[in-house]
Amino acid sequence: MIGLLAMFVALCALAWALAAGAAQWLSRYSFEALPPKRRLHRFTLLALLPWLLPASWAAALAGVALSKRVGWIDDHCRIHGDGHPHLCFEHFPAIQIEPLAGAALLMVLAAVTTVVVRHAWAALARRGRLAALLRLVPSNGLVRKIDDERPLAMVARPLRPVVLVSRGLFDCLDARERRIVIAHEAAHLRGRDLIKSSLFECLLTFHLPASAARLRAHWRQAIEERADDRVARRFGGADTAQALLKVVRRQQFPATVGLAAGGADIARRVERLLAAGEPSAVSRDWSTVALGLAVLVPAAWLAGAHHAIETVLGVILGS
Amino acid sequence: MTKDSVPRTSMPVLGDLEVAVMERLWSEPEWTAKGLHELMGAQRGISLNTVQSTLERLHRKQLVERFKRGHAFRYSPKVRREELVAAYMQDMLGRFGGDPAASIAAFVESADGMDEATLERLEAALERRRREEDR
Numbered sequence: 247m248i249g250l251l252a253m254f255v256a257l258c259a260l261a262w263a264l265a266a267g268a269a270q271w272l273s274r275y276s277f278e279a280l281p282p283k284r285r286l287h288r289f290t291l292l293a294l295l296p297w298l299l300p301a302s303w304a305a306a307l308a309g310v311a312l313s314k315r316v317g318w319i320d321d322h323c324r325i326h327g328d329g330h331p332h333l334c335f336e337h338f339p340a341i342q343i344e345p346l347a348g349a350a351l352l353m354v355l356a357a358v359t360t361v362v363v364r365h366a367w368a369a370l371a372r373r374g375r376l377a378a379l380l381r382l383v384p385s386n387g388l389v390r391k392i393d394d395e396r397p398l399a400m401v402a403r404p405l406r407p408v409v410l411v412s413r414g415l416f417d418c419l420d421a422r423e424r425r426i427v428i429a430h431e432a433a434h435l436r437g438r439d440l441i442k443s444s445l446f447e448c449l450l451t452f453h454l455p456a457s458a459a460r461l462r463a464h465w466r467q468a469i470e471e472r473a474d475d476r477v478a479r480r481f482g483g484a485d486t487a488q489a490l491l492k493v494v495r496r497q498q499f500p501a502t503v504g505l506a507a508g509g510a511d512i513a514r515r516v517e518r519l520l521a522a523g524e525p526s527a528v529s530r531d532w533s534t535v536a537l538g539l540a541v542l543v544p545a546a547w548l549a550g551a552h553h554a555i556e557t558v559l560g561v562i563l564g565s
Numbered sequence: 566m567t568k569d570s571v572p573r574t575s576m577p578v579l580g581d582l583e584v585a586v587m588e589r590l591w592s593e594p595e596w597t598a599k600g601l602h603e604l605m606g607a608q609r610g611i612s613l614n615t616v617q618s619t620l621e622r623l624h625r626k627q628l629v630e631r632f633k634r635g636h637a638f639r640y641s642p643k644v645r646r647e648e649l650v651a652a653y654m655q656d657m658l659g660r661f662g663g664d665p666a667a668s669i670a671a672f673v674e675s676a677d678g679m680d681e682a683t684l685e686r687l688e689a690a691l692e693r694r695r696r697e698e699d700r
Binding site for chain 1: 576577578579651658669672673684694695
């Protein structure tokens, strides 16, 4: 039984390494030419890759084992003999796991547990700090005004969202510009952006740090641009860009404070708003099909070549 | 703002009771645990020990300072309310060097990353766009 589990863990680790490497490379592309909605779709697929590839490989080989069990395919375990490390739910692989391979497997499991616990802890801490902030801000409906001289506006809390607007923002903008800012935040609410961002953050759990940071930045840029587009359709691109530039001009932060690594690129947002004309015709998006093929074709091949895979895993684990 | 209060690397989490105690300290500084308990204890159904441990936690989080007068500690706020709210907002926006929280979306996140030349270029582009629209 332990041998079977070890083989599945080793298989998933191999698939994850491939998927994380691919995501690391693909996350360099921000697909700027595409509309924000399509970019969000593409980044979601990329974020899913390190989950889908290991899951599909494990499912493919588990499918073969189950098919043998229910009689859909011939049980050929006996042909291979007892020495062969079977990925089978009836004839558990009789393999002696080498100490080094065993240690490596334990390290993989420990790393997975650490990453999950660390992400969950960080998410809980952020949730606690957001709750503390909201406790400090007087409650008066959806829009809460903060006594802060800097021009700040944000929508917070995914499930029961609130819009936080600072006194500084109200002071520096005229009535139309305030409506633009509120409309921008309302666009996030309508798009359920906070829920989607929180789920996206969960998907990034098993990404390498560099690709996670890049995907997070691309994602935030795309949701901000999508909200900008919604506002620009109502108020015009120039007016929206003007409100954005006015807030940027007035924002004065202490020099000691670090710059957000994952923040949206405002210059690009303004340039898009000023350049926006009629949306050009967009061709059909094949990214879902491409990801499906990238996941399913190797899985189907693995199912067919399961004997070779069993042999490789046996060699790695030291049968 | 005291020099070691805000900004900090990560803001502490504050519970309901801690916020209520801070509110009381902001409205009127220098309270003893006993005084706060007389004021809030019956209303919230909490014991003197609870108030004392809440003040102790706030002291550990560097949000209140205390000094002994007579036999009892007296507590007063170490940060102003606006400073604390501002620090939380900066924390949520990732301005302490981390990533912005996924549970927020700000109108402007990283304005401090834009230099003056870029800002002027964008303002000039906006002017050009306005002139084109006026024609």
